[in-house]
Amino acid sequence: MKLKILNLEKSQIYFKVFLTNEYQKICSFAAVMDSEKKVTPYKDSSLNKKEQVEKMFDTISGNYDGLNRVISFGTDIKWRKRVLAKIIKHKPASILDIATGTGDLAIKFAEKSKASKIIGLDISEGMLSVARKKIQNTDLENKVEFIKGDSEALSFNDNTFDAITVSFGIRNFETLEKGLSEIYRVLKPKGLFIILETSVPTKFPFKQGYYFHSKVLLPIIGKLFSKDKVAYTYLSESASIFPFGNKLNNILQKIGFINVDHKPQTFGVATIYTASK
Numbered sequence: 112m113k114l115k116i117l118n119l120e121k122s123q124i125y126f127k128v129f130l131t132n133e134y135q136k137i138c139s140f141a142a143v144m145d146s147e148k149k150v151t152p153y154k155d156s157s158l159n160k161k162e163q164v165e166k167m168f169d170t171i172s173g174n175y176d177g178l179n180r181v182i183s184f185g186t187d188i189k190w191r192k193r194v195l196a197k198i199i200k201h202k203p204a205s206i207l208d209i210a211t212g213t214g215d216l217a218i219k220f221a222e223k224s225k226a227s228k229i230i231g232l233d234i235s236e237g238m239l240s241v242a243r244k245k246i247q248n249t250d251l252e253n254k255v256e257f258i259k260g261d262s263e264a265l266s267f268n269d270n271t272f273d274a275i276t277v278s279f280g281i282r283n284f285e286t287l288e289k290g291l292s293e294i295y296r297v298l299k300p301k302g303l304f305i306i307l308e309t310s311v312p313t314k315f316p317f318k319q320g321y322y323f324h325s326k327v328l329l330p331i332i333g334k335l336f337s338k339d340k341v342a343y344t345y346l347s348e349s350a351s352i353f354p355f356g357n358k359l360n361n362i363l364q365k366i367g368f369i370n371v372d373h374k375p376q377t378f379g380v381a382t383i384y385t386a387s388k
């Protein structure tokens with residue numbers, strides 16, 4: 112009798128494990144499907160998403176930093192400081208900041224970390240030239256290098272970097288999984304990968320506030336102050352459909368990353384993800 116009960120409990124456990132595994136597979140699949148929905152800057156353009164994104168950031172590079180501060184009410188500075196603190200704690204000798212844009216994060220790594228090799232990589236020459244100007248004629252010129260490159264076809268050998276970061280970049284990748292696989296490839300085993308990306312608050316009243324900010328305020332600010340009238344509509348649209356939280360965790364795990372974790376920031380308007388290889 113006791114044996115029968117034990118066997119029954121065992122088969123229930125097996126069944127639960129089976130269901131959990133199947134559920135996780137479905138979640139990963141759903142997250143990948145979501146990530147493949149494409150939002151592009153210019154609806155009528157014949158260029159692919161990557162070319163459109165490059166063109167858009169080239170155009171807005173001149174006032175990107177100023178508008179960024181206004182749009183995030185300065186809170187992005189706090190989030191970047193948290194990323195920096197995690198990087199410093201990891202003590203990397205080499206850091207790659209992907210989609211570095213105007214280079215703020217890479218420059219902070221150069222100022223505050225002991226890394227001997229720091230590279231900021233971006234697809235937009237316009238954004239990179241703003242980054243390069245920031246370090247021109249300073250001793251940081253020897254500590255950080257800004258190079259043009261595509262996150263989905265990185266020109267580095269496998270296992271090159273101790274730490275890799277991407278802030279507000281991954282949602283612009285043409286194929287998210289391709290970009291993340293490349294990051295996985297060039298990260299060293301036990302290396303640290305950090306993503307800082309926008310997310311969508313799920314609780315009242317922050318959800319409603321976020322909706323007003325991204326659907327109403329952001330496009331107006333963009334139209335008034337940006338050189339590219341549609342850029343800020345694209346940025347808010349791409350943020351609203353981008354997988355965040357557990358969905359992105361599932362994608363990272365599917366690529367092979369381990370120790371995947373995420374921490375929502377400021378009511379969930381952004382999230383910091385950490386992972387390892």
Ligand SMILES: C[S@@+](CC[C@H](N)C(=O)[O-])C[C@H]1O[C@@H](n2cnc3c(N)ncnc32)[C@H](O)[C@@H]1O
Nearest residue numbers: 168210211212233234235238261262278280283
């Ligand atoms: C919103 S900006 C973020 C810039 C910066 N990391 C920051 O936190 O302000 C996104 C950046 O991603 C870059 N980007 C988009 N797709 C890319 C790709 N496939 N490879 C490299 N950079 C890319 C864009 O050129 C742009 O500079």
